[in-house]
Amino acid sequence: MALIKKPMTGMKDILPKEMQIRDYLIGIIKETYSKFGFTSIETPAVENIANLSSKQGGENEKLIFKIMKRGEKLNLESASSEADLVDGGLRYDLTVPLVRFYSNNQASLPSPFKALQIGSVWRADRPQKGRFRQFYQCDIDILGEPTNLAEIELILATTTTLGRIGFKNFKIKINDRRILKAMAAYSGFAEESYDNVFIILDKMDKIGIEGVKEDLIANGYDAASVEKYVSLFDGIEKADNGLLYLADTIAEFLPDEAKDNLLEIIESVNGTKNCDFDIVFDPTLVRGMSYYTGTIFEIEVPEFGSSVGGGGRYDKMVGKFTGQETPACGFSIGFERIITILMDNNFEIPNQGNSIAFLVEKGIQSEMLCNIIKEAQKLREEGIKVLVVRMNKNKKFQKDNLIEQGYKEFKEFYKNPIVK
């Protein structure tokens, strides 16, 4: 029987060239983050379906690859709905598994716990160019650190990593959910409309301030509120220090603590950064997920239209599951987007070392082959990559192919060295 050659719809095979860059990126990530005291963990790809349907995943919960019950537990005849047939699902993110992991293993984990996760997640999204149904996520999270030391370390670890891969001139946009709320309160929006106001605000980079204004009006919000809201963004833009201007203006609605927190993060990151990027207060930054409770941030790189990573503080989520409130803050980098950028820019992995291909004529004597392999082994021990292959009839073609694979030197071995 013939196999179906293509991967499952929306999934992809990763070829050696991309895989090399992925391995390189994972290496840099693991090494850099470990210098900041993050430790790797891994959770199973499959989670209990109940955990994946706990409403923390928003829209992603509609995209779960579900796993059928097995053996006696599967009872087709008596099943009246999908739920009767399913007991697990492939994880759609690394946050729900992290929280489960933490609640399962808390006694064996340090506090604060600094976790690094790199792994596949699955979403049965509509297939489209450049987006796949299995993709890597790369998250760092600090659980148990209430102060902004968490934010500062997360941002520095992430920017150091990006710097080491060669990203320049990128931008960390930062905001706080409490500022978003205070701005809305100051403008006179009702609390129950905040989420919708933020959804509209989130379109700012696409439709501009005028578009946001129109959209808010079209949604039936009070014109005076909309005017007041829009003027805040105007004022921030014109001010020397937008954050200070804003905090002053909406002081009545914003706890000092929130302003000081953000200022301290921006100053500390600016004062200690070791590569070329800016950290800027962005009052239009919203971040979709409703679980954020404080600081939120996002990475913008000039090479790429949209964000290549983001995160924030989610102090209420862990407690909801474990019963014990635990401050938490995380930063996720868009692994696949970074790979796309690197591939599009023909990224060359630095310091790849020497490589040599030994071409061995067919039918060479056993003893000679032994000597050839001995020589290869010696070079490999010195750190050189050595490919030992049979010489093809079309040697020129073979060498061209090997050059394309990255081999720079060749050595040829013949059955009868005297003839050669």
Add this chain to the structure above:
Amino acid sequence: MALIKKPMTGMKDILPKEMQIRDYLIGIIKETYSKFGFTSIETPAVENIANLSSKQGGENEKLIFKIMKRGEKLNLESASSEADLVDGGLRYDLTVPLVRFYSNNQASLPSPFKALQIGSVWRADRPQKGRFRQFYQCDIDILGEPTNLAEIELILATTTTLGRIGFKNFKIKINDRRILKAMAAYSGFAEESYDNVFIILDKMDKIGIEGVKEDLIANGYDAASVEKYVSLFDGIEKADNGLLYLADTIAEFLPDEAKDNLLEIIESVNGTKNCDFDIVFDPTLVRGMSYYTGTIFEIEVPEFGSSVGGGGRYDKMVGKFTGQETPACGFSIGFERIITILMDNNFEIPNQGNSIAFLVEKGIQSEMLCNIIKEAQKLREEGIKVLVVRMNKNKKFQKDNLIEQGYKEFKEFYKNPIVK
């Protein structure tokens, strides 16, 4: 709603300590195999259910985690069997995906193609101690190399890797399916009984030669054949060179080529090995999978009862799927078994580098925090791991925990340095 804290039945969370060893092992594997010219590839975790049910997986096909169809394709009412509900499954090994990958991407791959795969596979096996339903496999395969250069390179790459992790005195057992068959033919067994004879022979290490003899008789095989068969193993044991003795004795049934092939592999590996192991001809080595066509091999380490890896030549399998015969040979190391051995022996990762924990008193001034982080960043750039954490009230307890996590040095920072 509370999460279910435990992972899915039979699956496990991987904690930082084990994860460090796994990452270390993966690093060694990738680095060593790449020196031999193997390139990493990756295939999706999910394969089309038709590919997973193609009879190449033997018993494993009964253990598949099956994935439900989604959206309109899922039709509970009209489904009359499981097959109507399922379109994918989690891969149970890396060989079927490799063959699919090869047939899908052959035009972009070099020949011979030397693939390295490290990744999770899933089997809904009965849960038991130390065996999990999601586990790593680590396979190297050479597709398109008909000569024993493939076997030699596979064995050297694998043994070099084991040597680098610190394994000593291990043994590579090697045999050839053609020798197994020739021995059975010489003894007078009928061809259709070979598979069953080999299944009994495979129990040799558990029940001994007498047990094998009894079992063959009990299975109704001709006593003279059994006697002749058993005497072969006797003769091999007593001979100076078991392989030469055997090849001589059963010469009529064994192509010279098979003997020469095995001799050359053993001599070449012995002549070029760079760590402490033996490669020995073992006429009782069977290897379960029926797809092997020639050489077969297995690793035995003194620390562990059973095999920690194995492989062989499977020249007919790729062609069955692609329609184009392609010689193939692979070696799989038992990743999880090796991790178990390393963990049981309290393996210490070498050259871990320095690590220091900065304990920062709560409420320290923003400017001071900035200087502390600057100092941390500088040390990190020098390759030192620096953890910056808030100082706990119980500093002694905190330090003890940090020592357990591997931090060797500490530096303390106080709000008011003068008081200190």
